[in-house]
Amino acid sequence: MSVPAAPTRAELRPELALISDWIAPETRVLDLGCGDGTLLAHLHAARNVAGYGLEIDADNVIACVAAGVNVLQMDLDDGLSQFESKSFDYVVMSSALQEVMRPDLLIGEMLRIGRESIVTFPNFGHWRPRASLGLRGLMPVSRTLPNRWYDTPNIHLCTVRDFEALCRDKQVEIVRRHVVNHAHQSNVMMRTFPNLLGEIALYQLRGHDTG
Amino acid sequence: MAEPNPQSVGIVEPQTLHVAETMPLDCGKTIERFDLVYETYGTLNADRSNAVLVCHALSGNHHAAGYHNEDDEKPGWWDKCIGPGKMIDTDHFFVVSPANLGGYNGSTGPGSLHPETGRHYGPDFPVLTCSDWVRSQNILREALGIEQWAAVIGGSLGGMQVMQWSIDYPDRIAHAIVIAAAPKLSAQNIAFNEIARQAIITDPEFHDGRYYEHGVVPRRGLMLARMLGHITYLSDDAMRAKFGRDLREGRINYGFDVEFQVESYLRYQGASFVDRFDANTYLLMTKALDYFDPAHETGGSLARAFAPATARFMVVSFTSDWRFAPERSREIVDALVDAGKQVSYAEVTSDLGHDDFLLTMPHYVHTLRAYLHRVACERDT
Structure with a gap:
């Protein structure tokens, strides 16, 4: 018997590959909604990153355990008060922001726990959802938002502008922003009009240090 | 087998x-x-x-x-x-x-x-x-x-x-x-253990733990301890699903014999435990639990x-x-x-x-x- 090899960067979901590029070697990462643990497994093997994933789904927990990833089965909506302030280099949340009860409070907690945070979400300001709602009068269903209004886990969808307004209100520093299309590619047009042309938004954030 | x-x-x-x-x-x-x-x-x-x-x-x-x-x-x-x-x-x-x-x-x-x-x-x-x-x-x-x-x-x-x-x-x-x-253990956990221990220690056949020499066992005490334990091993829902308020004879008898199925279950669990367990051991095990910290x-x-x-x-x-x-x-x-x-x-x-x-x-x-x-x-x- 042998342990299955950790995924390479090329084997990661494109969004996770982009996130992995933002994480320095030899650091500590807390991954909120870590799914099957591929990001942490890759980071550990490729960059000697240590960390834990939080995940609510039982099958994903089993997948993490099988991959040798430290996974803690818990609900993000129960809060993260058990984690000490600045106890991680990065707190990552990939495509889960729109599914939690209070995204604003959770981002506040991420910034407390991590020196930096990385957040990704589907941009509801992209022209496609706008067109669906504005022209056809239908709630959008797309590759990045595949669920229908009645069965979607997405209860707090937002746009790039909404998100940045929240960051301003909370005095959150945006270290980096990257917007991509559904194929996770970017171009000059997308960088110029991120809210209209970006389908997925990635942010690296730093909290307002109250000392 | x-x-x-x-x-x-x-x-x-x-x-x-x-x-x-x-x-x-x-x-x-x-x-x-x-x-x-x-x-x-x-x-x-x-x-x-x-x-x-x-x-x-x-x-x-x-x-x-x-x-x-x-x-x-x-x-x-x-x-x-x-x-x-x-x-x-x-x-x-x-x-x-x-x-x-x-x-x-x-x-x-x-x-x-x-x-x-x-x-x-x-x-x-x-x-x-x-x-x-x-x-x-x-x-x-x-x-x-x-x-x-x-x-x-x-x-x-x-x-x-x-x-x-x-x-x-x-x-x-x-x-x-x-x-x-x-x-x-929480205070509640220790409290349950203490009741179990008191059930054993106050059994007249406990003889300060020297019951072996008297050729008896503190059956009642050990049985009570086990019955109490069993309540804590099962969830309220599990007990409800397993026994509900089912009556053994299908009617209430206005007495203190076994009437409800859950009573019958606990008595059975308690009685069968006495045959395979030692009262002094029960005391020791619960103490080890209490002290763990x-x-x-x-x-x-x-x-x-x-x-x-x-x-x-x-x-x-x-x-x-x-x-x-x-x-x-x-x-x-x-x-x-x-x-x-x-x-x-x-x-x-x-x-x-x-x-x-x-x-x-x-x-x-x-x-x-x-x-x-x-x-x-x-x-x-």
Whole structure:
């Protein structure tokens, strides 16, 4: 018997590959909604990153355990008060922001726990959802938002502008922003009009240090 | 024994390690010349690296899996989870299951004869702690020539011994699997234990613990203790589903005989326990539970108590367990995270209650199987 090899960067979901590029070697990462643990497994093997994933789904927990990833089965909506302030280099949340009860409070907690945070979400300001709602009068269903209004886990969808307004209100520093299309590619047009042309938004954030 | 089962370890024979050395105990006393009774399942590999220690809970013993003879009706207490192809897979692991010191019908305990006086130890048997048990299990490890346990695994009081192993002998344990446990008992837990102890101690046939010499056993007290325990092992929902308010004779009789099915169940559980367990052992086991509190040594900080540990941890709890609820397991997990230890945690959705750890819910089994598979892989490379 042998342990299955950790995924390479090329084997990661494109969004996770982009996130992995933002994480320095030899650091500590807390991954909120870590799914099957591929990001942490890759980071550990490729960059000697240590960390834990939080995940609510039982099958994903089993997948993490099988991959040798430290996974803690818990609900993000129960809060993260058990984690000490600045106890991680990065707190990552990939495509889960729109599914939690209070995204604003959770981002506040991420910034407390991590020196930096990385957040990704589907941009509801992209022209496609706008067109669906504005022209056809239908709630959008797309590759990045595949669920229908009645069965979607997405209860707090937002746009790039909404998100940045929240960051301003909370005095959150945006270290980096990257917007991509559904194929996770970017171009000059997308960088110029991120809210209209970006389908997925990635942010690296730093909290307002109250000392 | 029923028809041959390829998933059973089959007929097993308990073995005994006679320990000649004197072992110090936390209470300040020592114990000398004692026996450790244990069973093993599976085969120890050539480099002796695939050994898994199973720590038992309050009413457990060395007989964790398989049968003692062809006519045995019931297999060992954790047979559902130990065997070829099972959660703790004896095709890969050499499983060692000792009976704890102070137990009954196994390792030296209050019902054994003192080597010097020739009398039953009875109340003279020293009060033990989880650390004492771990110390004695470490003597067994050395005797078996095992450098390091691939994993130490246990549920409830067994899980407490697993934690103690990780703290007391960090080099000797690669993986710590802690199931349905708690970092220490709550006041409510201790209160239940105290009622159980009082039931036994105030039984007129207890005779200050020297009932062996009177040829009696404190049946009523031990039975009450077990009935009380059983209530805490089952969830309210499980009891409702199992018994509801069903009446044995279909009507109420306006009397104090058994009327409701749940009364009948508890009396049966209590009565059958008396035949296979010792009252003094029950007292000792509940005391070891009450005293367990590794954070006591480190000023109340569980994270600092875990500081010496080098094992990787897998912690499991069950949602319907109210004796050691998931919150208690999360205290363990939080401390391990604070201490920077490697830990995973699964919270298994369950119905039965505390006793769920003995069963085989798919999420539980698949999680631990996946974990132990990696343990086995590590050992092979």
